[in-house]
Amino acid sequence: MKKILLVCAAGMSTSLLVERMKARAAELNIESEIEALSISEASNKIDSVDIVMLGPQVRYQEKQIKDMAAGRIPVTVIDMLAYGKMDGTAVLDKALELIG
Structure with missing residues (x-):
């Protein structure tokens, strides 16, 4: 089970991207749990996921999320082009x- 957390400003703007990622994971027969949350909600979930991916609009909070993750999991900013195109496969x- 791959647990992926997307973080955005309000937890809503990435919902389409989440759905596209879930569809791609299903095509690949990858068991996954993918969700989008706001930065404030992420702190409650960070200990139970395999990766945190930040939307480009909250890239300035990368250090805060990395501090929360404490090196336990990867934290990255989603590529702006992939995010803009809502490219679930690339993400x-x-x-x-x-x-x-």
Whole structure:
């Protein structure tokens, strides 16, 4: 089970991206739990996920999230082009690459 957390300003703007990532994971027969939360809600979930991916609009909070993760999991900013295109395949591929 791959647990992926997307963080955005309000937890809502990435919902389409989450759905596209879930669809791609299903195509690949990858068991996954993918959700989007706001930065404030992320602190409650960070200990139970495999990776945190920040929307480009909250990239300035990367250090705060990395401090929360304390090196336990990868934390990355979603590529702006992939985010803008809502490219669930590219974002999922990057998540899986970083999870290892």
